[in-house]
Structure formats: structure tokens, C-alpha cells
Amino acid sequence: MPTGTLRPWRSRVKNSLQTLLIMGGLALVLAVPGYLLAGGPGIVMSLGVVIAVALAGSWVPARYVLAEAGAGLLDRHQAPRLYRLLDTLYQRAGLTQSPQLFYAPSPELNAFAVGTRHDGGIAVTDGLMRTLTLRQLAGVLAHEVSHLRHGDTRVMSMAAAMTRLTLWLTTVLQISLLLMLPMILAGELRLPWGLLLVVAFAPTLSTLLQLALSRNREYTADLDAVSLTGDPEGLASALNVLEHYQGRWLATLFGRHPPAGLDWLRTHPPTDERVRRLMSVDETPEPALHHPLEDQGREPAEIIERPGPMGRRYWIRRRR
Template identity: 60%
Template sequence: MTHRLAAQRLRNALQHLLILAGLALLLAVPGYLLAGAFGVAWAFGLVALTLYLGGRIPPRLALARANAGLLRRHQAPALYRVLDLLYRRAGIRAEPQLFYVPSADLNAFAVGDAREGGIALTDGLVRTLDLRQLAGVLAHEVSHLRHGDTRVMSMAATMTRLTIWGAFLVQLGLVLMLPMVLAGELRMPWLELLVVALAPSASTLLQLALSRNREFTADLEAAALTRDPLGLAGALQVLERRQGLWLSALLLGGRPPGWFRLLQTHPPTDERVRRLLALARLQPPRPSSPRPHRPDKGLVVNRPSPLGHRHWLGRRPGR
């Protein structure tokens, strides 16, 4: 199983590099059409500046938008015991931190990175999943922290936004050139116009592909950290049953069409569960529990109050 995990990680890393290279190439297209080689250099310089400045803001903004509160150890001792173990196995030396989001949605997300960050859990998620399933979800988010996925996806989103803006400027320039084209003084650059028109859509699709790929990688890492792929698989199945109801009601057929999956930031749940079940078959059988899995009501002893925008915007998540 170790060799299979290593091979899967290598394939995922190569896919990440290819996708990021594709995003960089698409970003270079409008920059080159606007100002040649200088435009390409200017575009990448703007990306570097945006990432440097934005890398310090998004974690705090995410917590502020979510109206989150800091969940301390005495308020969720069982969850912190699980998180301590996952941090040790992942080789993360920072102090684990959990954040509580007073929302009925079933969601969890990582903020920051391995050096300074944490994991936010919604009230709906804690009330719905049992401890084994929550351990799988926490391990998934620990993997995001370990590999700096928040930073990577921020970079991909920045590159996509700049590609869209660059394409808009090129199209605006072509519109201004239209009188000269009609007068016969210039030719209409059809090829350039086609490339610029397709670049934003292609960049968006690559960004979504990168997100899905990193979700697959986080699932793989979570299974390795917990040594229990079935825990995360069970959590995903619960989330699909609860959160997939709105989509089934929206689509009369009850199942989204194939093209719809291209626009999702996360991979299809059935594919993720299938991969986790395949990993579970490679492991020795886990002793069966004497009781059926049901949500553990006492995981959060005392729910913290939201800290508000002023708190999160005024300091880093860990302070």
C-alpha cells in the first residue's frame, strides 16, 4: 500500500505542476498581446505582489466572513485529542487550533498554513457526524494545511482573475481599433481575438481542475493520517445525502449532467468514496464497533461566541 500511495502522490504532484504551468501560459497570452515581453513580465510581477500581500489577509477574512469563534481545548477536548494525533503524524509542529462557525451548513475549511493556521468546523457538521467521521474530515483539512493548499489555490485564483482582466483590456483595445479596421487601415486580428476570448474560460477550467486534484490528494493523505479510509468515506456519504438534496430538487432527473461536473470545485463524491473504499480494501480489517455510528452530541462542550470582524481583521488567526 505504501508504494501505491507514493505513486499516487507523484502523479498528483505532476498534475499540479502541469495545471499551474497551463495557468501561467494562459496568463501570458493577454500580457503579450498588450505589451509584448514586457507585458508578460509585468503580469507575473503583479501576481507575485498580489500573492505576497494577499497571503496575509485571506485567512482572517475567511474567519471574519464566517462569523467564527475560537474553539479552545476545554470546549472540545475529544476533537483536540484527535487533532493532536493528526498533527504529529503529519509532522506539523504548530499548536493545533479549531474555529467554530455558528452555521447549520455542513462544512469545514482550513485557514492559513502549517506554520500558522487552523481548521474551522460548522455547528451543523459537528452535530451531524460522529467522531470517526469527523476525524476523517479533520485529517483532510490537516492535509490542506500541510501542503499549503490555501496558498496554492489563492495563486491559481489570482492568475485566473488577472487573465480575465487582461483579456478584457485586449478586447477593449480591439473595439477601439474597430473604426480603423472598417476604414481598411488595419486588419481584424481574428486569431488573437479568438485566443483572448478563450483564455479566461480555459484558465477557469484549469483552476477548477487544480482544486479537484488537490481534493483527491487531501483524501489520500487523510486516509494515510487516520489509517481509516472508511471514516472519511462515511463522512462524504453523509454530506452527499444532506447537501445533494437541493441539487436533486433543482434537476428533475435527480443527477447533474456530465458538463455540470466540470464546473464543480470538488470532485464527484462517488468517485472520492470509490477511491477511499479501494484504499480500505488494502488495509487489515478494523475491529467493528459495538454500537452503530451516530453523531456525538458532546464533542463541543461549550460553544464559543463569534469574535466578530474587528477581532479577526485586527490580528492573525493564532493570536
Template identity: 45%
Template sequence: MTHANLNPETQRNHNRRNALHTALLIGGTGLLMGLMAYSVLGVLGLIGAAVFGAIGLASLSRMSPKLILNLYKARPLGDNELPELQQVLRQLAKRADLPAVPQLHYVPSRMLNAFAVGTRQDSAIAVTDGLVRGMTLRQITGILAHETAHIANGDLKVMGLADVLNRITSLMSMIGLIGVPIVFGTGVDIPYVGLFMLIFAPTIGGLLQLGLSRAREYDADLDGVTLTGDPEGLVEALSALENYQRGVWEGMFLPGSRVPQPSLLRTHPKTEDRIARLRALTTGTVAQPASETRLRPDTLRGPHPSLVPHVSNPRIRWARFGIYF
């Protein structure tokens, strides 16, 4: 799907790049699992890995979003709660051709966060109190579009598949390192290449899984702004999240910078890279679309009111021998 406000050629290039990255990373994860299973238990290992994989995927497809939402103490929002967001989410679901509108949930947390769970037929998007209170409606629209794109693209299933494959790889590695010597004795001769694979295969699988997560985030950014036609809204949201995530100690000792984190160990791409890709989408665009084709709700400029009472900062209470809120 393309949008009149975005550069079509840039969109197509991003789509091809993201699809290729996803295919290579999923293929690499599956190949690594197959090599580990065959090297440890031969054909029997391949059959066992296939069975475990099928069971894992079946359990993922049957898992209710409520199980995950309960872990975060999320509760569903009624139609009379945050009606602006409810309306925005209905428009996004319609534009994404989802068979059902995701159920909006609220998480009583001061963190700025949002996440999606479920499938196209049964899904939910959760937003935290900090996100609702600290961002404008335009910024939250960009975030909701990003999460809607995750649901529409089936990213939750893709990441679940990668997680199942990686867990099977780790299981085979453990069997090879612990089970084989126990069964066949300490005198078993393991080639150096095989020993290297047994030790480092779980780490390699984890890095492939992180790479897949970053690729799907790029794809959700692209498809999200395709739904809204407003890349700058998501850019503003990403910038706000980046500023929020700067820790107190980083701001004190490293003003204007952050403790560097290796790109290979990130679940999300660097914010500056995501922003650069988003802004490249509008490069070279001449014609602007009619205002009714864009999803840019600017009616609420300031922060949203909190849905929970204000939480004061922690203070030391010597009489009670502890730190209390």
C-alpha cells in the same frame, strides 16, 4: 509518507498522479497568463503580469486567517469546548509535522461544512454546528485529517497562486477587448486567433483552476487517510455529506438521483470517484497495524450536541406579513 494499513503501491501511484496533475494545471494556467500578457501588451505585458503576480502572492502570504474567518462569523473554541476534537486535531498536527496546531473554530451554521485557512505556521480549521451535531467522531476525524492535509501540503497557497494567475489573465483579456480598440481606434486589425484567445482565455483559465482544485482534493483525501490510517472513516463522512447535499426538490422529483452537474464545473471531484480511490488504497492489504497506530476514535457513536439553540423551521406568520424562524 505511507501507512501500514494502506497499500503502498497504490499510495505511490496516487501521489505521482496528483503531483503530475498539479504541475500540468499550474503550468497551463501560468502559460495561458503569459500568452495573454504578451499578445496584448508584448514584453511590457509580461513584465506587468509578473509584477502583479508578485504583489498578489505577497498579499496572500501576509493575509491573516482571521479576515476570512470573520466573514463566516467563526469564533475560536477554547480547550474546554469539544475536547475530543481538540485532542484529535493535536494528534493530526503532530502526525503531519506541522510547526503549530491549527486553531479550531466554530461556525454557527446548520450546514455540514468544514474548511481550512492560513499557512503551516498560522492556520485554522473551522467546523459548522451542523457538522458537529450531525456526524460521529470517526467521520469528523476523517474530515479534520483532510483539512489538515490541505494545510500541510500548502494547498491554500497553490490555489491562491492559481487564482492570482487567472485574475491577471482576465485583466489582460479585458484590456485587449476594451482598451486596445479605444486607444488605437476601431480600425485595429485583430487576428481571429487573437480574438478567440481574448474571448475564451478567462473561461479556459477558470476551468484549469477548477481542475486544479479537484486534483488537490484528491491529494488531501490521500494524505488525510494516511494520517489516520482509516479510509473508511472519510468514506463514511463523504457519503453523509453527499446525502445531506441532496436537495428537497431533487428528493421529491428525482428519488435516488441528483441533478447532473458537469465534472468540469465542479470544485470537488464526484463523491463516488473519491470513495472509489479511497477504498482502492486498502486493496491487497494483508497485515493490519496495531490498534495504537490508528486514529479511529469510536468513543462517540451518536451525533454531537449542538452548541447553539435549536433553530426551528421557517413558518408563515400572516399577522406579520412574512416568513419567520
């Protein structure tokens, strides 16, 4: 193994282990209120509901979000350069499905993956297309391809389902405590301190774990994007541009330097840390996989024709 691949490999292993630990932590936090309410069967039922919701959510909500956002499906003749770029990224990522690129007429700078590696796509906004150069956009698209490649939408759907169910179960526990309050005041029951601690901290802990998982998957997608493009500077430059435009609301609220504690409440890691990690990646990987992509100029990516919205019924259709 070339020494240049050691650092990315170790980072990916570390991030994967962190993902397993965080998912285990979410399951444990969920299991506690489930056990308090129904014992062992409560744990099994809670985890079963999470799996069912995650599997169902990976099919419907992504397409529903696209329809609600007024997004349209870009055909190849409408964005030929972008599709050539995606063809290369999909091939390097080992994705056998043909790429699908969606366009949302929003001024915000955003891109996101929808669906799974077998039936998914990538959505980009008008603001992103007008702001980033083709080289920067290559890094962003590679980042989203990585999310599809590793099934991050399904992982995050499962984490979100765990957090919501933890909140619902602790709400039931709160109602139970209120119903037991007369007996506690009458001295017939002792105050259940353990139950109070679960009700107080479980929802917050589950939310923090979910946010930590999101940041972990973003770090992993960054590293994987570099392996697909061989160009860490392109993605780092795009992240700086996104931070310049999207970080302004924090500066408005908290001044030029937002409190460091806010990092725990982010769905995405701090941009400076992401850029630092990207620039620390060794730039001598295997040429067959990482040689620079062609056609990466400084001009913005061109969309020859912008599509109309797909309509609210699009989400019920599967890819042909």
C-alpha cells in the same frame, strides 16, 4: 517498501504532476494576453502581480472570512476530544504549530482550512458537528489538515489570482479591439483573428484549469487523510453524508441524475469517485503511522461550550 503503500504513492505522484501541469497551463494562459499588451515585460509583470497577490492573500483573506462568518476560536476546554484528535493528526502530519479550531454557527455542513501550516487552523460549522460522528469527523479534519500540510490555500490563492488577472487583461484587450474597430472597418487594419481567439477563450480556459486544480487538490487531500487516520471508511462515510445533504440542490435543479458535464464545473470531485478511490486504498500501511485513532465512537463530537464571534478586527491579529 511494502506493496500496500504502492498505490497511494503512485496516486500522490500523479496528482503532484497534474498540479504542476495545471499551474503551468494557468501561467501560459495568463502570459498570452500579457505578451499581447506589453511584450516580454508584460509577462514578467503579470506573473509578479500574481505572486504578490497570492502572498498577501494567504495572510489576510482567510482570517477575514472567519470574522465575516461570525466564527469563534474554540479553546481546548470547550472541545477537548476534538483537540486530542487534532493533536494526533498534527503530530502525524509533521505540523509543529499547535492546532487551532474555529466554530461557525451555521447550519450548513462544511469544514475548511484557513491560513498556512505555520499560522493556520481549521473551521467547522455547527451543522457539521451535529451531523457527523466522531469517526467521520476524524476523516474530515484529517482532510483539512492535509490542506494545511501541503499549502493548498496558497496554491489556490495563486490560481485564483491568475484567473482574475487573465480576465482583467482580456478585458483590456476587448477595449483595445473596440478602439481599433473604426480603423478595421476603414480597411486600415486587418482583423486580428488571433487576438479575438485569446479574448474569447482565455478567461474560460483559465477558469476550467482553476476548477481542475481544485479537484486535484481534493483528491490528494483525501489520500493524505487516509495516511493520517488509517481509516478510509471513516472519510468515505463522511463524504456520503455530505453528499446526501449538500447534493439535494442539484437534484432539485436537474432531477435525480444531474448532467455528467457538470463535473467539469465542480470545485470538488464527484463523491462517488472520491469514495471509490478511498476504498481502493490498501489497508495494510505502516502501523506506526496508520494505526486506527483512539476514541472514535459513533456519537457526535461534543462541544462543551460554544464560543462567540471573534469580531471583525480579528483578521488583523497574528497568532501569539
